[in-house]
Amino acid sequence: MSKHPSLGKLDHEGLGARGIAAASTTDCQRSQTFAAAGVSAVQVAEKVFGRVVPNRESPFAMATGMNFEHGITKHEAAKLVLLYQGSGRFATKVKVLDLTNDTKDHDLQLQLAAEAEAIILDRMYHGGGPDVIIQFPIVMRPNQALLRPDFLVAVGERGWRVGEVKSYLDRDGLTDGYKVGSAVRQAAAGIVALLFLVREHQLPEDLVDTKADLVLLRHGQEGASLRTLGAEAEILSIQETLERSAELLSEASALAGGASLDSEEAVQAIPHAYGPGCHGTCAMAEVCRGEAMANGQLLFDGAGVAALGLAGISGARAAALAAGAKAENAQEEHMAKHMRRGWAASK
Ligand code: SF4
Numbered sequence: 001m002s003k004h005p006s007l008g009k010l011d012h013e014g015l016g017a018r019g020i021a022a023a024s025t026t027d028c029q030r031s032q033t034f035a036a037a038g039v040s041a042v043q044v045a046e047k048v049f050g051r052v053v054p055n056r057e058s059p060f061a062m063a064t065g066m067n068f069e070h071g072i073t074k075h076e077a078a079k080l081v082l083l084y085q086g087s088g089r090f091a092t093k094v095k096v097l098d099l100t101n102d103t104k105d106h107d108l109q110l111q112l113a114a115e116a117e118a119i120i121l122d123r124m125y126h127g128g129g130p131d132v133i134i135q136f137p138i139v140m141r142p143n144q145a146l147l148r149p150d151f152l153v154a155v156g157e158r159g160w161r162v163g164e165v166k167s168y169l170d171r172d173g174l175t176d177g178y179k180v181g182s183a184v185r186q187a188a189a190g191i192v193a194l195l196f197l198v199r200e201h202q203l204p205e206d207l208v209d210t211k212a213d214l215v216l217l218r219h220g221q222e223g224a225s226l227r228t229l230g231a232e233a234e235i236l237s238i239q240e241t242l243e244r245s246a247e248l249l250s251e252a253s254a255l256a257g258g259a260s261l262d263s264e265e266a267v268q269a270i271p272h273a274y275g276p277g278c279h280g281t282c283a284m285a286e287v288c289r290g291e292a293m294a295n296g297q298l299l300f301d302g303a304g305v306a307a308l309g310l311a312g313i314s315g316a317r318a319a320a321l322a323a324g325a326k327a328e329n330a331q332e333e334h335m336a337k338h339m340r341r342g343w344a345a346s347k
Contacts (some may be wrong), residue, residue, distance in 0.1 A: 008260030017147045024237040025316030033261075040260070042283040044267060045283040084226065095119060095134075098112050109137045121197070124201075149193075158207055167216075167217045188303045192238045318339065
């Protein structure tokens with residue numbers, strides 16, 4: 001995999017399903033450019049801006065998730081096969097490709113991806129072969145990212161559907177919609193990778209199912225549930241982000257005067273779309289927030305909004321106070337002092 005010249009000293013990470021899915025949900029050109037270049041916001045925040053990005057995932061939640069996923073796929077995915085058979089769908093022959101599960105050995109991953117593609121294509125051309133494939137990588141053509149969908153399951157005579165295993169609790173109608181949505185989006189990245197593969201081979205696109213199967217945690221004897229959800233919207237937005245990759249990189253290069261993405265100036269030349277939603281979802285949040293404050297695009301956010309609301313001060317009045325308008329009462333005086341101090345500190 002060749003490294004894009006715009007990366008400079010940054011490492012090409014390829015991003016994977018999670019990163020590609022995240023970039024497709026935002027209107028932020030800066031974040032989309034990182035995805036197009038195959039670098040994570042974490043790497044840029046750390047290497048370019050010297051920020052320490054804390055891992056926000058609790059070790060307990062990560063261990064729970066890994067245990068659940070392992071439980072579903074261990075012993076040649078015996079539990080997964082039972083789930084399919086319990087739901088009246090046929091699944092018996094399982095192919096486990098990556099016995100080492102060593103995702104750091106890049107050459108091995110490329111070799112396994114080629115092996116997986118041969119099995120996927122064989123079924124698409126001739127039918128037959130395994131019903132389920134687990135532990136395998138697949139290459140996303142446009143940016144060469146190596147994705148690892150949790151599994152593929154055969155549908156119809158020659159088709160495939162992507163599946164994701166998540167330790168989110170399935171509570172029927174009360175299941176966390178945001179989490180389910182992000183799982184579908186990750187599955188959609190795998191679907192898009194398969195679509196690029198079939199296009200390369202000029203095979204019919206309907207051999208790739210646009211639905212995704214989610215295996216979720218469920219209380220009860222089986223301990224898991226199987227849900228099938230449409231992923232059409234997610235597929236479209238991921239395709240659009242990937243198709244814009246080359247355009248995004250050349251725009252970034254023009255904005256930065258040809259400089260590579262490894263300097264603060266080059267990154268700051270790419271427009272951001274900072275908003276409260278950036279916190280907890282993008283490692284660049286503090287960097288972009290600082291820029292927004294320094295440029296006067298942002299006067300307050302987070303808890304500050306609640307404080308203004310409690311004081312009965314509107315957004316327009318807050319902007320006027322921060323810009324120097326005379327306070328008319330003690331509350332305004334107090335808030336103005338805080339806002340001006342915060343603004344000055346961010347410059
Ligand atoms: S923090 Fe927000 S604005 Fe900044 S790069 Fe990430 S998504 Fe874009």
